[in-house]
Amino acid sequence: MPELPEVETVARGLDKRVAGDVIESVWLGEKPEPLKSSATEIAAVLERARIAKVRRVGKHIVFDLERAPRNGRGKAQPHGQWIVHLGMTGRMQVTQPDDELLKHTHAVLKLKSGRELRFVDPRRFGRLAVVRLDAKAAAGFAAPGDEPLGSEAHRFVELFRKRKTPIKSALLNQKLLSGVGNIYADEALFRAGIRPRRSAASLTREQLRKLHGALIAVLKEAIALGGSSVSDYVDADGKEGFFQLQHRVYGREGEPCLVCQTPIKRVIIAGRSSHYCPHCQR
DNA sequence: AATGAAACCTGACAGC
DNA sequence: TGCTGTCAGGTTTCAT
Numbered sequence A: 001m002p003e004l005p006e007v008e009t010v011a012r013g014l015d016k017r018v019a020g021d022v023i024e025s026v027w028l029g030e031k032p033e034p035l036k037s038s039a040t041e042i043a044a045v046l047e048r049a050r051i052a053k054v055r056r057v058g059k060h061i062v063f064d065l066e067r068a069p070r071n072g073r074g075k076a077q078p079h080g081q082w083i084v085h086l087g088m089t090g091r092m093q094v095t096q097p098d099d100e101l102l103k104h105t106h107a108v109l110k111l112k113s114g115r116e117l118r119f120v121d122p123r124r125f126g127r128l129a130v131v132r133l134d135a136k137a138a139a140g141f142a143a144p145g146d147e148p149l150g151s152e153a154h155r156f157v158e159l160f161r162k163r164k165t166p167i168k169s170a171l172l173n174q175k176l177l178s179g180v181g182n183i184y185a186d187e188a189l190f191r192a193g194i195r196p197r198r199s200a201a202s203l204t205r206e207q208l209r210k211l212h213g214a215l216i217a218v219l220k221e222a223i224a225l226g227g228s229s230v231s232d233y234v235d236a237d238g239k240e241g242f243f244q245l246q247h248r249v250y251g252r253e254g255e256p257c258l259v260c261q262t263p264i265k266r267v268i269i270a271g272r273s274s275h276y277c278p279h280c281q282r
Numbered sequence B: 001a002a003t004g005a006a007a008c009c010t011g012a013c014a015g016c
Numbered sequence C: 001t002g003c004t005g006t007c008a009g010g011t012t013t014c015a016t
Helices: A004-018 A039-046 A153-160 A167-172 A182-192 A205-224
Strands: A023-028 A050-057 A060-067 A077-085 A091-095 A105-111 A116-120 A127-132 A265-269 A272-276
Touching: A004 A050, A004 A060, A004 A091, A004 A205, A023 A039, A039 A077, A039 A127, A153 A205, A167 A182, A167 A272, A182 A205, A182 A272
Parallel strands: none
Antiparallel strands: A023 A105, A050 A060, A060 A077, A077 A127, A091 A116, A105 A116, A265 A272
């Protein structure tokens, strides 16, 4: 389901609602797929931890956790992190205990405030993991690739300019950039006037710089509108995003290009639907 | 090393 | 009503 703008929206919503709250207990479902760390390990890191901050790293939601020192006095110490990947259909809910438990709920955290934090994921492509942070201050969770919003044009150009793979595939490669997914790859390529099947190495530095600018612009616009809700995506408050109304190519196969009226084409690249205007993108 | 296809899951929707 | 096929915002694994 979610790419960078959707995960950013969810993480901001969660931070606003549960930062400062304390996790009292953890229930994890029977299905093993979503758990990347063992259930025991997840419960051990989460229980009795205070949620200091919720933020996005790539397409992951990171909960920074603290605990009071053993003697109960002094400042709370960094304790660990809860890492949530929403996969295609994952959702985070902040609920009251008696709110209806949705089918495919795989985790329920009881909070000191009396509310619950729930993870729901029908397709089970989502993943839950924890990282322990000991006193030696381990670095904590890091995305495999560059953060798209913070990347500089020069670095972006160098990252892509020698890859022979289609530029669309390269944009989806999380080891290069972490956070770009299918919708925003297509939308950025349209804005930059580049066909998705062009090999990255065939693009000029100028074209790559333009793509870099287009990508950052489209991601920022999408965040401002709360992300795209194309099927079932909702944020932590259960609200839909509105950026799908701004899509220029994604999901518009056969419809006229908003610039030149040429019908939008759909092809498969790297196993993913890819949409482009055959006239505007070369 | 790098590319592509298949696999992992469920649900929604179109067509018959 | 119900069956079949297709598609979905992602990632990992296996074969070439």
